[in-house]
Amino acid sequence: MQQFLQQLWNGLAIGSVYALVAVGYTLVFGVLKFINFAHGSVLTVGAYIALYSVLRNWLPFPLAFGLSMSLSGVFSYLTEMYAYRPLREKGAPKLNLLITSIGVSLLVENSIVVFVSPDFHPFPRVLPSAPITMAGMRIPPVDLLLVAVGLVLMCSLSYFVNRTLAGLTIKAVALDRDAAALMGINTSKTISLTFFLAGIMASAAGVLIGMRFSVNPYLGGFFGLKSFAAAVVGGIGSVPGAYLGGYLIGMLETFGAAYISSNYKDAIAFVLLVFVLLYKPSGLLGKGTQEKV
Amino acid sequence: MLKIDKLNVYYGGIHALDDVSVEVNTGEIVTIIGANGAGKSTLLRTISGLVRATSGKVSFESRDIKRMSPHQVVESGIVHAPEGRRVFSELTVDQNLRLGAYLRKDREQMDEDLARVFQLFPRLEERRWQIAGTLSGGEQQMLCIGRALMSRPKLLLLDEPSMGLAPVLVQEIYREIEEIRKHTTILLVEQNAYQALKTADRGYVLETGRIVMEAPCRELLRNPEVKKAYLGK
Known part of the structure; x- marks a missing residue:
């Protein structure tokens, strides 16, 4: 029981x-109907911004965290502006966007290796490292922060998308871009906003995961791919689906590592992906999509 | 009010609009009738900026709007209720209407307009918190028109408001159009030529991308060619 609770917490x-x-993949897929494979690199960029701000004593950690989130949001917005928008405006097929996004992610990853450092950096200690003991579970403070920040950001995003007019435009553009334009919505702005939000969410994850493990150029590639699996498992295009998929893969992975074998840990996300694609291709909470003629 | 001059549009290699000239004056209902594929929807989509014209002029209140993007066209006062309703199916009726008023800043006037739309379409008020995708076809059409009215357009572009509706509902929608025209100029595109010509002041007949006739609706209703081709008499 003790171990079960411990694993439950780790999975969370x-x-x-x-x-x-995952929610970033889903948001961007919603408005543009393509998988932004460069999304993981925003996570890496976010982790590096926070790392260097703290390492060089530029900013105290909370401010560095905030700076990382906003700059990564801007970075995500700029990738759309300079990499995808010109293609969209020329009416390029979706495949070209997809290939471009892979290009962007390679560019970011390798630029970091070349211009910053190829090393794995431990994150400076900003939180106490001694685990907190709670109901027999040993919880590292960074995990506590991870779960709390995750919950706050996810609830805020859901509130924004469902309850504010600016957020509703994201839904409107995702449902029918032309009809949204006919309402007077500047759809390009809405798409920019979507990338910005996706960037903020990813960078928060990047900073925290950097603290939990280490900051390295491949952070985004690794966590990005699993999160993409989470988005598809939950149903791409669905915000609650992305949350569900994320937690589900997190849980299965930690329980798999604890009770089966830690060798299979990284395979579990993709095994789940294969099963979901076989039995419910639209994802757990996704709507069956039909290609419009 | 709206002046379209020698407009040419190519759409997927097809010459969809060929030297089309149309004029709408303030307070009028003007209709464009024509068969499926004649270019009626393309014309409206070009006015609202969804489709780019190759040549010609589109001006609204003496401003050139041809190069504007759709949201700028809405800002200038033209709102397009598109063919096939295109309501935001996963959002509520209320959210759809709010998005219709997206560019409005004044909340008080917005509430006033919401009340006006509900007065015009009481059924939308009953279904205010319902998901739009669960509405019937007629109700979705009402929502589509109501949503367009929320931005207080000077000119309303209506594309096939009777499409796929039972005759009783067509009557109802057209009664409401009569009501709307008291405040709003309307450019109406219809396949249901009889209904459109009965309602509008002036009409144009569009055939494979060209305007072949233009006359007051009373005359078009009596015209033997129109009768034969579009009224089935």
């Missing part, structure tokens, strides 16, 4: 990371 922590990143 790592699941928060997947959920935060």
Whole structure:
């Protein structure tokens, strides 16, 4: 029982990371109907911004965290502006966007290796490292922060998208871009906003995962891919689906590692992905999509 | 009010609009009738900026709107209720209407307009918190028109408001159009030529991308060619 609770908590922590990143894939897929494979690189950029702000003593940690989130939001917005928008305006097929996004992610990853550092950096200690003991569970403070930040950001995002007019425009553009334009919505602005929000969420995950493990150029590639699996498992295009998929993969992974074998840990997300695609291709909470003629 | 001059549009390699000239004056209902594929919807989509014209002029209140993007066209006072309703199916009726008023800043006037739309379409008020995708076809059409009215357009572009509706509902929608025209100029596109010509002041007949006739509706209703081709008499 003790171990079960411990694993449950671990799963919740790592699941928060997947959920935060998965929701970005889902939001962007909603408005543009393509998978932004560069989304993971926003996570890496976010982790590095926070790392260097703290390492060089530029800013205290909370401010560095905030700075990382906003700058990563802007970075995500700029990738859309300079990499995808020109293609969209020329009416390029979706495949070109997809290939471009893979290009962007390679560019970011390798630029970090070349211009910053190829090393794995431990994050400076900003939180006490001694685990907190709670109901027999040993919880590292960073995990506590991860779960809390995850919950706050996810609830805020859901509130924003469902309850504010600016957020509703994201839903409107996702449902029918032309009809949204006919309401007077500047759809390009809405798409920019979507990328910005996706960037904020991913960078929060990036900073926290960097603290939990280490900051390295491949952070985004690794967590990005699993989070993408989470988004598809939950139903791409669905915000609650991304949360569910994220937590589900986080849980299965930690329980799999604890009770089956830790060797299979990284395979579990993709095994689940294969099963979901086989039996419910639209994802757990996704709506069956039909290609419009 | 709206002046379209020698407009040419190519759409997927097809010459969809060929030297089309149409004029709408303030307070009028003007209708464009024509068969499926004649270019009626393309014309409206070009006015609202969803489709780009190759040549020609589109001006609204003496401003050139041809190069504007759709949201700028809405800002200038033209709102397009598109063919096939295109309501936001997963959002509530209320949210759909709010999005219709997206560009409005004054909340008080917005509530006033919401009340006006509900007065015009009481059924939308009953279904205010319902998901739009669960409405019947007629109710979705009402929502589509109501949503367009929420931005207080000077000119309303209506595309096939009778499409797929039972005759009783067509009557109802057209009664409401009569009501709307008291405040709003309307450009109406219809396949249901009889209904459109009965309601509008002037009409144009569009055939494979060209305007072949233009006359007051009373005359078009009596015209033997129109009767034969569009009224089935």
